[in-house]
Amino acid sequence: MRSRNRLIFSVCLALLSGTCLSAPSLAQKGDVAALSAKINELGRAGKYTEAVALAQAQVESLEKRFGPAHRDVGAALNNLAQAYGDQGRDSEAEPLFKRSIAILEKTVGPDSPEVAAALNNLAALYQRQQRFADAEPLFKRALAVREKALGSGHPDLGQSLNNLATHYEKLGRHGDSEPLFKRALAIYEKAAGPEHPAVATLLNNLGQVGKVQGRYAEAEPLIRRSLVIREKVLGREHPDVARSLNNLADLYERQGRYAEALPLYQRAATIREEALGANHPDSGISLNNLASLLQTLGRTTDALPLTEKTLANGRAQLRVALPVLLAAQQQQLLPAGQALDDALNAVQRGTQSSAASAVNKLAVRLAAGTDRLAQLVRRDQDLADEAEKLDKAIVAAVSKDRARRDVAAEQRSRDRLAAISIERANLQKTFAGEFPDYAALSNPLPLKAAEMQALLSDNEAMVQFAVTEKASYVFAMTRERVEWRSIPLGADALSQKIAAFRRGLDIGKASDASGKSGLFDLALAHELYGTLLAPVDALIKDKPSLLVVASGALTALPFHLLVTEKPAAAIPDKFDGYRDAAWLLKRQAVSVLPSAASLKALRVFAARSEQSTKPMTGFGDPIFNPAVKPGDGNRPTRTAARSLATGAYTDFWQGAGVDRARLSDALAQLPDTADELNAIAKNLGVAAADIHLGEDASETTLKRTPLADYGIVYFATHGLVAGDVKGLAEPSLVLSIPKQPSEFDDGLLTASEVAQLKLNADWVVLSACNTIAGDKPGAEALSGLARSFFYAGARALLVSHWAVNSEAATRLSISTFDRLKGDPKIGRAEALRQAMLAYLNDASSPRNAYPAFWAPFALIGEGAAH
Template sequence: MKSHNRLIFSACLALLSGTCFSAPSLAQKGDAAALSVKIRDLGRAGKYAEAVALAERQVESLEKKHGPAHRDVGSALSNLGYAYANHGRDSEAEPLYKRAIVILERTVGADSPEVAATLTNLASLYQRQQRHADAEPLFKRALVVRERSLPSGHPDLGQSLNNLATHYEKLGRHGDSEPLFKRALAIYEKAAGPEHPAVATLLNNLGQVGKVQRRYGEAEPLIKRSLAIREKVLGREHPDVARSLNNLADLYERQGRYAEAQPLFERALAIRQHAVGADHPDTANSTNNLAAFYQASGRPGDALPLVERLIGNGRAQPRAALPVLADAERQQLMPREEAVNDMLNVIQRGTQSAAASAVNKLAVRLAAGSDRLAELVRRDQDLASEAEALDKSIVSAVSKERSKRDAASEQRARTRLAAISTERASLQKTLSAEFPGYAALSNPSPMTVKEIQSLLSENEAMVQFAVTEVESYVIAITRDSFDWKPIPRGAETLSQKIATFRRGLDLGKASDASGKSGLFDLALAHEMYGMLLAPVEALIKDKPSLLVASSGALTALPFHLLVTEKPAAAIPETFEGYRDAAWLLKRQAVSILPSAASLKALRALAARREQSTKPMTGFGDPLFNPAVKPGDGNRATRTAARSLATGAYTDFWQGAGVDRARLSDVLPQLPDTADELNAIGKNLGVAASDIHLGEDASETTLKRIPLADYGIVYFATHGLVAGDVKGLAEPSLALSIPKQPSEFDDGLLTASEVAQLKLNADWVVLSACNTIAGDKPGAEALSGLARSFFYAGARALLVSHWAVSSEAATRLAISTFDRLNANPRLGRAEALRQAMLAYLNDTSSPRNAYPAFWGPFALIGEGAAR
């Protein structure tokens, strides 16, 4: 039997949220207090449905007695949220927690224990949803409140220590988590005794830390002691017993002790099915764990029914389901096409990116057809996006100390949220009454092989990747065939290799061929090709156009720079040596799809959109420093990279915003972008009034013109990636900086502002630096500017993978549009391919052969002529 290092660890750490049940206040007497205690005890006993029913009655009773804003109502709402969360009803729990926080802050103060408890409950919910960035500040705030208000040995302080430690552990920060777990354990053993359920939770968590670090001899007795306490104190059928069983089973599986692991996994699943029902997230997690175990221990026939059940309710996890389906197909336990369709289902449901979600929303609007329905849908989507942003701002606010909060701003946000909720409720009634088919339209099913094939031309191949912790998969589809293969590399290995791959594309190391260790490694590019595409080469190699739907780390990989044949040398003696490499680009034009489903959105549904009436509008050569006039600048300025020195970014942050005066001093002017836009505009017959340069290349101009009239919307400027400027939470495009910045026009067009635009563009060009990047370092690529432009109404984007030479950007863009203008049926991806090859094959300078210069751009979305 083979070993299988499944990562179920993140699902098995436990928060001490059970102690976050809000106790009745001194004002609560008699029946109300007794009811609160009974709700808490039902939750601790795992009788979640009964706890929910009682908690709902308590809220209703207290609201009738005291009104909706009383302190006891706040506590009761927090308790009801906790009961819902235990029952797997997170979407109902979250708004209750937030409402409780508002009430409790007003009635007992922002630094009260009740507020700390509710902050912890909300953070716990976020952590369970893997929203770690939202959870961390809430956990920290709760800990600060309790450290200030409680003695050092108080159990609630132990709870906060455990919860913050759990957060660190889920992020792999073992050195930060373990001492906090030990400190919390010491507090609880002293305060509550050695057999308290909270002691069991902490023993479980410490055992998990040891387990993932392969300190099995230390981990096993800790987890066993945790299990023994829970069985004795809580009963053998309690859901927390299932948690300890899962953890001990996983420990045994990691050691190859399969006979001991199996009954523990099976018992954990049975407990959860009985306690919380078949559809609860915890039950789904146990089902995925057991399926993966059966697969790892050589029993695919037992694993398959579990996976099929999970696929049916939409809860199959790729890390568990994909190996089972792959093996079932190999062993002919299910038909090949059915297996691949199920794999596609799991991938599409389990790896939905933010950019793919934006394309899906666009597709819903396009498929709506009628002007009124499309208008209503767009309004509802815009309101939902606004509510999400406001909600994040409020959550961020409540995680801060009182002295750093703006009460008036928070109240404005809450008032606006209430107004949005009312308007969306009205919209939903209208949609249901006037357009009863809208619900099905807004929740499309995953695409099958045949559906994808019907959208492909004879000249196209699509590859869909799925990345899991242990191994990954590639599915290749053409119009008349399909294939799939495993990739024996997991997420961590792929991330490391792609980071190394990209280090060779730093323009700063490409001035000459010295320092070879920092130059692009052709051998690694060939290794990556062999790993990712060679397994399906026979199916895809003869198709001129390659569509790539990737996920995770692979979204940061420039696929066109893979090398299809073994190079003569990993790093050539001179730059000219790069010209002879067998770049994938020489064989195929590459388009990147946010998801497989986006192909349907961009093709079948986009055919319904109205054609734009004007060819192009462009924004370039923005004015960053009023002292520098448009068109000024020497050759050095004209060839500057469209990026800044990363190390200097934080210098531009002052107080509550970007110091645009200082930023303008260091942003190089880009006069060559005026040449770029004018040349392209001339070839496309663009009116001079549609090219906006200098002071006119501003947010004010952009937001006031009818962008939906233009087939191409073009930006030639600097790009700022989120995280590069301290406090700048979103990727942005730099436009002309006004003398008097305002909320309407501050010189930075952020991703959220882009999402509010109304486009009807076949192509949005972002001739700037690193515009493919995500919202923050390490985030999913394609999730920032790309997501927002798709949502706004773009079918395709031209973006860059790294800081690009301004001279190279201008040359590549002009060359691409020249080719497309000469032959409109060429397609965007092929025009870009030819432009890059022309640059690569230009022998006038050795640097032209180096991929950092000719290869920065990628085509995202629809690359074919349509």
């Protein structure tokens, strides 16, 4: 079975045609209804340019006649948005759909079929963009409204059933999707007849469900019937015909029937390019599918020009581009340097993470200095973040039923969004007029190999990974040379191996040596080394510093725990046996970069910032139960790990306040973090007033502290990761819980609050649990808290991969800073490496050799001295 990416982009599950609204209130006064029908008809015929022109004229005419908030203007805006969406112009379509929904909700009511249609269309746009969490509640609300208003046999209900089923199918939820598709098919066959285009869509989609589950004998006649209907009713050159051709070809390809698949892919590509244009997303899908099959057939010469076309228009898929380019290089169809740079271009465009984006924003801001430009840049970025949050809030609101809506609050959000739009437009004019160099910096192009090499020092090597469906790729470089190789493991296989790798890093299972069940598997660590790094080891092994740019599941892999030589045993008889393993950390200091471009951002731009005036501020040993004071006899002296007890996060809250007793029961106090912070402060000569412990380790104190004055900002506390804790909307650090929680201070420093801080920190230390993790299950790692701290102004982060043993965290942190103080030239990554090795080599306790204790931390960002 293909991966989800393949399902989304190549299989092309089809939404039923988006709904154009007809503005019935004006049908008798002018032919508005007929005009809307004409726009819809043009869209179904694939005449998208004509549809857009007619829809634009309709909006302009109605706004002039009735003003911007009339019911019929809302309907016309939906029509125009749908026409834009058909052309792949989603950025223009989205705000029009939202404006349409707002107008229609006011004029015809939130439970009207017209609103359901517009909700459905906006959800379809989100689905195309893989914004599934945004799409699902909109699809569900549209379905509920239509079923209530129209009845169980209405065709529009069939449309909503199909679209929700399509959503489920793209998430791999076949059991949820198939019955909805069948119900929708029955509605359409009865209401519209067996040869209606909607019937073809449902047949196609049911065929898809069978196909991705390997039920080819069931799937083929369904897709074939869909193709026959579309060719007969829509014409042989219609874009929907290309959809059926593409899907039938994919079915044949899965069965190895390449000779049958090839002409279908070719015909689909021709239809789409002629009907939609070469830059349309659907045209890109067909070009990628055709190139992929040609490469499978060994026809690199034919696949290469198709891949170059997708690279030029930004439609290249890594699963296609990388194998084609690598083969083209090996067969000397392209110069090696061009193939490499094209591949790096595709990787950088295809794997840009939010953490990498945050680093770039930091670089832009710092490069602007501390003058007026810096202030304007920060203002523009803050406005953009605020707009994103407001937009999500509005989408969440319109997904709710009427009884749960706060109309006044929604209107305030819309008003604020309008004001933000005006302010940002004025800022862009200021940038263009006064700071023309800003645009080039704020929208950087992907780096070429030579540019990356120039950023490396003589003692550094960098590896960058790209993970695709069937295979992955590693790019390795030093200042002198570059190599890239394929890795015979795709996304699913890597995910499984990394999950197995991490199962051996559970502190609880490592508390004694009574059994081997669940302990760290050295053989697997060596196998992953052989897969990921051994192909390029000759290039990188002699460099003392290794920079890693990971993607996909690899962001959850602690690379320093790879084992470079075959171990004597997969699981040693005693913990002491782990000490002798050939850990990668023994050979090299490891730093993790959110992206290759972030190296330039951190070394060229961020490095220019002014030095902070004070060495460090720290927050630790917070009070989770205000009734227990520091020094109280009831206060614990030591805890095992900085982790949260099981239980729903929402259980700790009562209305707007905190149930302190329940939260206190779940959160173990961390008195040893006071020792950790005080020891580090003493080493660095930090004033006592800059270390905030107990009740003073609060959000109130933090938000009132001039954090930009400090080179290090240190948190020693619990970290709560969204997704690990039910009901937690975003990752947070736990600070002291006040007696009267408020919006300003509720004891949890969330990622969104972190982003609003103003830092100028060489590094931020998150001596907590799981701070490297993503902010929801399946999310990219290095996001959440890490992303927010980069955005706020951190140039490096010390974060943890798993629940940290508290005593170990204290010891490792103190040791790292002590070594860095003794020799600042060694850099952060080497200081951390030495601290870990010292812990590993301490024979006073057998468990010191076990990696769950000595290796939880990773350095993200700039690890070198400067």
